[in-house]
Amino acid sequence: MKWIERIYSETDFGKSVATTIAGIIGLIIYIKFNDWVIAAFSLIISFPLFRLIASHIHKKIDNKEKERQEKEKAKNSYKKLSDIEKEVVKAFVENGSCVMTWSQFNQSDLPSSGIESLIQRGILNTSMTADGMKETFVLEESVFDAANSQQNKIK
Template sequence: MEMLDKWAERIYSENDFGRGVATSLSGVIGLSTYIFFNDWVVALFVVMIAFPILRIVASALHKWRRNLAEQRSIESGLESTFNGLSSLERAVVDAFVDAGGTALTFSQINRLDLSSSAIESLVQRELLWTSVMSDGMTENFVLDMALFDKAISKKVESAH
Protein backbone atom coordinates (compact mmCIF):
# COMPACT_ATOMS: atom_id res chain seq x y z
CA MET A 1 0.00 0.00 0.00
CA GLU A 2 2.92 2.32 0.73
CA MET A 3 4.17 1.89 -2.84
CA LEU A 4 0.78 2.92 -4.20
CA ASP A 5 0.75 5.99 -1.93
CA LYS A 6 4.21 7.04 -3.15
CA TRP A 7 3.14 6.53 -6.77
CA ALA A 8 -0.01 8.62 -6.28
CA GLU A 9 1.96 11.34 -4.48
CA ARG A 10 4.47 11.47 -7.33
CA ILE A 11 1.77 11.76 -9.98
CA TYR A 12 -0.16 14.50 -8.18
CA SER A 13 2.95 16.51 -7.32
CA GLU A 14 4.25 16.29 -10.89
CA ASN A 15 4.54 19.57 -12.75
CA ASP A 16 5.29 18.03 -16.15
CA PHE A 17 2.29 18.97 -18.27
CA GLY A 18 2.79 16.15 -20.78
CA ARG A 19 3.02 13.52 -18.08
CA GLY A 20 -0.09 14.81 -16.32
CA VAL A 21 -2.20 14.79 -19.47
CA ALA A 22 -0.80 11.43 -20.57
CA THR A 23 -1.51 9.90 -17.16
CA SER A 24 -5.10 11.11 -17.19
CA LEU A 25 -5.83 10.08 -20.76
CA SER A 26 -4.07 6.73 -20.33
CA GLY A 27 -6.19 6.07 -17.27
CA VAL A 28 -9.37 6.80 -19.19
CA ILE A 29 -8.23 4.66 -22.13
CA GLY A 30 -7.17 1.83 -19.81
CA LEU A 31 -10.45 1.91 -17.90
CA SER A 32 -12.45 2.00 -21.13
CA THR A 33 -10.46 -0.92 -22.50
CA TYR A 34 -11.01 -2.89 -19.31
CA ILE A 35 -14.75 -2.18 -19.34
CA PHE A 36 -15.04 -3.09 -23.03
CA PHE A 37 -12.88 -6.26 -23.02
CA ASN A 38 -13.18 -7.16 -19.34
CA ASP A 39 -9.50 -8.12 -19.40
CA TRP A 40 -7.01 -6.28 -17.19
CA VAL A 41 -3.99 -7.63 -19.12
CA VAL A 42 -5.22 -6.09 -22.39
CA ALA A 43 -6.07 -2.87 -20.54
CA LEU A 44 -2.56 -2.76 -19.04
CA PHE A 45 -0.91 -3.24 -22.44
CA VAL A 46 -3.10 -0.55 -23.97
CA VAL A 47 -2.10 1.86 -21.18
CA MET A 48 1.58 0.97 -21.62
CA ILE A 49 1.34 1.66 -25.35
CA ALA A 50 -0.82 4.78 -25.08
CA PHE A 51 1.06 6.56 -22.27
CA PRO A 52 4.34 7.38 -24.06
CA ILE A 53 2.55 8.37 -27.25
CA LEU A 54 0.15 10.63 -25.37
CA ARG A 55 3.00 12.12 -23.35
CA ILE A 56 4.98 13.01 -26.47
CA VAL A 57 1.94 14.51 -28.19
CA ALA A 58 0.79 16.44 -25.10
CA SER A 59 4.30 17.77 -24.40
CA ALA A 60 4.75 18.84 -28.02
CA LEU A 61 1.38 20.59 -28.13
CA HIS A 62 2.04 22.31 -24.80
CA LYS A 63 5.48 23.49 -25.94
CA TRP A 64 4.02 24.74 -29.23
CA ARG A 65 1.27 26.68 -27.42
CA ARG A 66 3.74 28.11 -24.90
CA ASN A 67 6.11 29.23 -27.67
CA LEU A 68 3.21 30.75 -29.62
CA ALA A 69 2.03 32.66 -26.53
CA GLU A 70 5.58 33.84 -25.82
CA GLN A 71 6.02 34.99 -29.42
CA ARG A 72 2.71 36.87 -29.29
CA SER A 73 3.78 38.51 -26.04
CA ILE A 74 7.10 39.61 -27.54
CA GLU A 75 5.35 40.90 -30.66
CA SER A 76 2.80 42.78 -28.56
CA GLY A 77 5.57 44.36 -26.47
CA LEU A 78 7.48 45.35 -29.58
CA GLU A 79 4.34 46.83 -31.14
CA SER A 80 3.74 48.80 -27.95
CA THR A 81 7.34 50.02 -27.87
CA PHE A 82 7.26 51.03 -31.53
CA ASN A 83 3.94 52.85 -31.18
CA GLY A 84 5.24 54.57 -28.03
CA LEU A 85 8.14 56.22 -29.84
CA SER A 86 7.99 59.98 -30.21
CA SER A 87 8.10 61.47 -33.70
CA LEU A 88 11.74 62.45 -33.18
CA GLU A 89 12.65 58.96 -31.99
CA ARG A 90 10.84 57.49 -34.95
CA ALA A 91 12.84 59.78 -37.25
CA VAL A 92 16.02 58.26 -35.83
CA VAL A 93 14.69 54.74 -36.41
CA ASP A 94 13.62 55.72 -39.94
CA ALA A 95 17.16 56.96 -40.63
CA PHE A 96 18.47 53.47 -39.91
CA VAL A 97 15.77 51.92 -42.11
CA ASP A 98 16.55 54.34 -44.94
CA ALA A 99 20.25 53.51 -44.60
CA GLY A 100 19.36 49.83 -44.87
CA GLY A 101 20.97 48.51 -41.71
CA THR A 102 21.08 48.51 -37.95
CA ALA A 103 24.44 50.29 -37.72
CA LEU A 104 25.35 53.88 -38.59
CA THR A 105 28.71 55.48 -37.88
CA PHE A 106 28.96 58.61 -35.77
CA SER A 107 29.84 60.62 -38.88
CA GLN A 108 26.75 59.32 -40.71
CA ILE A 109 24.56 60.26 -37.73
CA ASN A 110 26.17 63.72 -37.56
CA ARG A 111 25.41 64.33 -41.25
CA LEU A 112 21.72 63.56 -40.70
CA ASP A 113 19.40 66.13 -39.18
CA LEU A 114 18.48 64.02 -36.14
CA SER A 115 17.59 65.16 -32.65
CA SER A 116 20.37 64.39 -30.17
CA SER A 117 17.77 64.12 -27.40
CA ALA A 118 15.88 61.50 -29.43
CA ILE A 119 19.10 59.56 -29.92
CA GLU A 120 19.85 59.73 -26.19
CA SER A 121 16.27 58.73 -25.40
CA LEU A 122 16.64 55.60 -27.54
CA VAL A 123 19.95 54.87 -25.81
CA GLN A 124 18.28 55.20 -22.39
CA ARG A 125 15.48 52.88 -23.53
CA GLU A 126 18.20 50.40 -24.56
CA LEU A 127 16.94 50.42 -28.14
CA LEU A 128 20.10 52.07 -29.45
CA TRP A 129 23.65 51.70 -28.21
CA THR A 130 27.18 52.55 -29.19
CA SER A 131 29.64 50.03 -30.48
CA VAL A 132 32.84 49.69 -32.47
CA MET A 133 32.72 48.39 -36.02
CA SER A 134 34.59 45.27 -37.07
CA ASP A 135 37.60 47.33 -38.15
CA GLY A 136 38.15 48.03 -34.45
CA MET A 137 38.46 51.77 -35.00
CA THR A 138 35.17 53.25 -36.20
CA GLU A 139 32.55 53.98 -33.55
CA ASN A 140 28.93 53.56 -34.48
CA PHE A 141 25.37 53.48 -33.23
CA VAL A 142 23.56 50.15 -33.36
CA LEU A 143 19.76 49.95 -33.42
CA ASP A 144 17.94 47.06 -31.75
CA MET A 145 17.40 44.38 -34.42
CA ALA A 146 13.79 43.64 -33.43
CA LEU A 147 12.92 47.34 -33.55
CA PHE A 148 14.64 47.65 -36.93
CA ASP A 149 12.64 44.69 -38.29
CA LYS A 150 9.41 46.18 -36.90
CA ALA A 151 10.16 49.54 -38.54
CA ILE A 152 10.80 47.83 -41.88
CA SER A 153 7.53 45.88 -41.64
CA LYS A 154 5.65 49.09 -40.78
CA LYS A 155 7.24 50.82 -43.75
CA VAL A 156 6.24 47.95 -46.05
CA GLU A 157 2.68 48.01 -44.65
CA SER A 158 2.37 51.75 -45.25
CA ALA A 159 3.68 51.35 -48.82
CA HIS A 160 0.84 48.97 -49.65
Protein backbone atom coordinates in the same frame (compact mmCIF):
# COMPACT_ATOMS: atom_id res chain seq x y z
CA MET B 1 -3.29 5.93 -2.56
CA LYS B 2 -0.13 7.98 -2.80
CA TRP B 3 -0.05 7.50 -6.61
CA ILE B 4 -3.55 9.03 -6.91
CA GLU B 5 -2.40 12.07 -4.93
CA ARG B 6 0.67 12.31 -7.17
CA ILE B 7 -1.39 12.14 -10.38
CA TYR B 8 -3.81 14.86 -9.26
CA SER B 9 -1.07 17.18 -8.03
CA GLU B 10 0.91 16.93 -11.30
CA THR B 11 1.70 20.32 -12.86
CA ASP B 12 3.55 19.14 -15.99
CA PHE B 13 1.19 19.67 -18.95
CA GLY B 14 2.56 16.75 -21.00
CA LYS B 15 2.30 14.30 -18.12
CA SER B 16 -1.23 15.42 -17.28
CA VAL B 17 -2.48 14.99 -20.84
CA ALA B 18 -0.62 11.69 -21.25
CA THR B 19 -2.04 10.34 -18.00
CA THR B 20 -5.55 11.23 -19.10
CA ILE B 21 -5.26 9.73 -22.60
CA ALA B 22 -3.41 6.62 -21.42
CA GLY B 23 -6.03 6.13 -18.69
CA ILE B 24 -8.85 6.41 -21.22
CA ILE B 25 -7.12 3.88 -23.50
CA GLY B 26 -6.60 1.50 -20.56
CA LEU B 27 -10.25 1.84 -19.56
CA ILE B 28 -11.53 1.27 -23.11
CA ILE B 29 -9.37 -1.83 -23.53
CA TYR B 30 -10.44 -3.16 -20.12
CA ILE B 31 -14.13 -2.65 -20.97
CA LYS B 32 -13.71 -4.22 -24.43
CA PHE B 33 -11.60 -7.26 -23.42
CA ASN B 34 -12.38 -7.44 -19.69
CA ASP B 35 -8.67 -8.07 -19.04
CA TRP B 36 -6.86 -5.79 -16.60
CA VAL B 37 -3.40 -7.08 -17.65
CA ILE B 38 -3.86 -5.99 -21.28
CA ALA B 39 -5.40 -2.73 -20.09
CA ALA B 40 -2.44 -2.05 -17.77
CA PHE B 41 0.10 -2.83 -20.50
CA SER B 42 -1.79 -0.58 -22.93
CA LEU B 43 -1.73 2.22 -20.40
CA ILE B 44 1.99 1.77 -19.62
CA ILE B 45 2.98 1.52 -23.29
CA SER B 46 0.91 4.47 -24.50
CA PHE B 47 1.81 6.90 -21.69
CA PRO B 48 5.34 7.90 -22.86
CA LEU B 49 4.17 8.41 -26.43
CA PHE B 50 1.32 10.69 -25.42
CA ARG B 51 3.56 12.55 -22.97
CA LEU B 52 6.05 13.32 -25.77
CA ILE B 53 3.32 14.41 -28.18
CA ALA B 54 1.54 16.58 -25.60
CA SER B 55 4.80 18.17 -24.41
CA HIS B 56 5.86 18.94 -27.99
CA ILE B 57 2.53 20.56 -28.85
CA HIS B 58 2.49 22.53 -25.60
CA LYS B 59 6.05 23.77 -26.19
CA LYS B 60 5.16 24.95 -29.71
CA ILE B 61 2.08 26.79 -28.46
CA ASP B 62 4.05 28.32 -25.59
CA ASN B 63 6.84 29.51 -27.93
CA LYS B 64 4.33 31.11 -30.32
CA GLU B 65 2.68 32.90 -27.42
CA LYS B 66 6.04 34.20 -26.14
CA GLU B 67 6.91 35.40 -29.66
CA ARG B 68 3.54 37.14 -29.96
CA GLN B 69 4.03 38.84 -26.60
CA GLU B 70 7.53 39.97 -27.58
CA LYS B 71 6.23 41.48 -30.83
CA GLU B 72 3.43 43.22 -28.93
CA LYS B 73 5.90 44.58 -26.40
CA ALA B 74 8.15 45.92 -29.20
CA LYS B 75 5.15 47.47 -30.96
CA ASN B 76 4.13 49.19 -27.72
CA SER B 77 7.71 50.39 -27.16
CA TYR B 78 7.74 51.87 -30.65
CA LYS B 79 4.36 53.58 -30.14
CA LYS B 80 5.64 55.22 -26.94
CA LEU B 81 8.58 56.88 -28.72
CA SER B 82 8.56 60.63 -29.25
CA ASP B 83 8.53 62.09 -32.77
CA ILE B 84 12.26 62.84 -32.56
CA GLU B 85 13.01 59.26 -31.45
CA LYS B 86 10.80 57.87 -34.23
CA GLU B 87 12.73 59.99 -36.72
CA VAL B 88 15.96 58.25 -35.65
CA VAL B 89 14.32 54.82 -35.82
CA LYS B 90 12.92 55.69 -39.26
CA ALA B 91 16.48 56.37 -40.45
CA PHE B 92 17.44 52.82 -39.52
CA VAL B 93 14.41 51.44 -41.38
CA GLU B 94 15.17 53.52 -44.47
CA ASN B 95 18.77 52.33 -44.27
CA GLY B 96 17.41 48.76 -44.23
CA SER B 97 19.37 47.65 -41.20
CA CYS B 98 19.30 47.84 -37.42
CA VAL B 99 22.97 48.94 -37.56
CA MET B 100 24.34 52.29 -38.72
CA THR B 101 27.89 53.61 -38.54
CA TRP B 102 28.88 56.87 -36.89
CA SER B 103 29.77 58.30 -40.29
CA GLN B 104 26.23 57.55 -41.55
CA PHE B 105 24.84 59.42 -38.55
CA ASN B 106 27.26 62.31 -38.97
CA GLN B 107 26.18 62.70 -42.63
CA SER B 108 22.50 62.73 -41.66
CA ASP B 109 20.42 65.51 -40.15
CA LEU B 110 19.20 63.31 -37.32
CA PRO B 111 18.71 65.05 -33.96
CA SER B 112 21.35 64.03 -31.42
CA SER B 113 18.79 64.38 -28.64
CA GLY B 114 16.76 61.56 -30.26
CA ILE B 115 19.85 59.37 -30.38
CA GLU B 116 20.71 60.06 -26.73
CA SER B 117 17.12 59.50 -25.68
CA LEU B 118 17.03 56.09 -27.40
CA ILE B 119 20.33 55.19 -25.72
CA GLN B 120 18.87 56.14 -22.32
CA ARG B 121 15.81 53.97 -23.01
CA GLY B 122 18.13 51.04 -23.82
CA ILE B 123 16.79 50.81 -27.38
CA LEU B 124 19.98 52.07 -29.06
CA ASN B 125 23.49 50.94 -28.17
CA THR B 126 26.98 51.46 -29.53
CA SER B 127 29.11 48.65 -30.87
CA MET B 128 31.94 47.90 -33.29
CA THR B 129 31.88 46.44 -36.78
CA ALA B 130 33.01 42.84 -37.13
CA ASP B 131 36.44 43.93 -38.35
CA GLY B 132 36.80 46.27 -35.37
CA MET B 133 37.46 49.26 -37.62
CA LYS B 134 34.31 51.36 -37.13
CA GLU B 135 31.99 52.22 -34.28
CA THR B 136 28.31 51.65 -34.91
CA PHE B 137 24.90 52.35 -33.46
CA VAL B 138 22.77 49.24 -32.99
CA LEU B 139 19.00 49.58 -32.71
CA GLU B 140 17.19 46.92 -30.70
CA GLU B 141 16.10 44.32 -33.24
CA SER B 142 12.51 43.98 -32.01
CA VAL B 143 11.93 47.76 -32.21
CA PHE B 144 13.49 47.82 -35.69
CA ASP B 145 11.13 45.03 -36.78
CA ALA B 146 8.11 46.83 -35.29
CA ALA B 147 9.05 50.09 -37.03
CA ASN B 148 9.76 48.26 -40.29
CA SER B 149 6.36 46.54 -40.24
CA GLN B 150 4.72 49.87 -39.38
CA GLN B 151 6.49 51.50 -42.33
CA ASN B 152 5.39 48.67 -44.66
CA LYS B 153 1.74 49.18 -43.60
CA ILE B 154 1.98 52.84 -44.59
CA LYS B 155 3.32 52.00 -48.06
